[in-house]
Amino acid sequence: MNSKLNIVVRVDLDHGKAQVIAKGHITIHSVKALYVVAKRANSLKGGLDLELDVSSAWVDEEALDMLRTASETRHLPAMIDPDQAPCTIGVLADRRLPRKTAPGLAA
Template sequence: MTEKIRLLVKMDIDGAQVRITAHGRLTSRSLHALYIVARRANALMHGLALEIDVSGANVDPAAMEALRRCSQSRRLPALIDPQQSDVNISVRSSADAVMAA
């Protein structure tokens, strides 16, 4: 698996949904890039449902914990979003897929 993170963004503006799919290795360091993409997507439309799918990525535990905190708080880190806009964010991981099976 590659050390770089690759992000694919799929948008359904009519349904007010965005899915960001991550591949490669997601670390606390590369998480910054994912947060920037999430902030830009969230700025497109108020109330947008934003799903971050990391089920196909190798995710470091610290990065997964940071994503889960964002999902619970409905905020991106202040360094990324100083205005602390509401974010309707959910995280899908390989552990979730296994639990759903």
């Protein structure tokens, strides 16, 4: 798994939806980058439904908890959004386990 964080944003203003797709390794430090992107997407239109898709990323448990907390409170952390604008966040996560080495094949 690549540890570099790659973020893509898809926005559909007509339907009031935005999707932030992250790949790579999400840690408690790199999750802040996701928050900043989410804040920018949220500022495009009031009442935007925002989905954070981290299903193709390796997400540390603590970072996943942070994302879920933002989803439950409907606010981004105060250090990212001091105004605490309402933010409807859905987290799509499928925490993948690291690949195990396959045992050697017997002949």
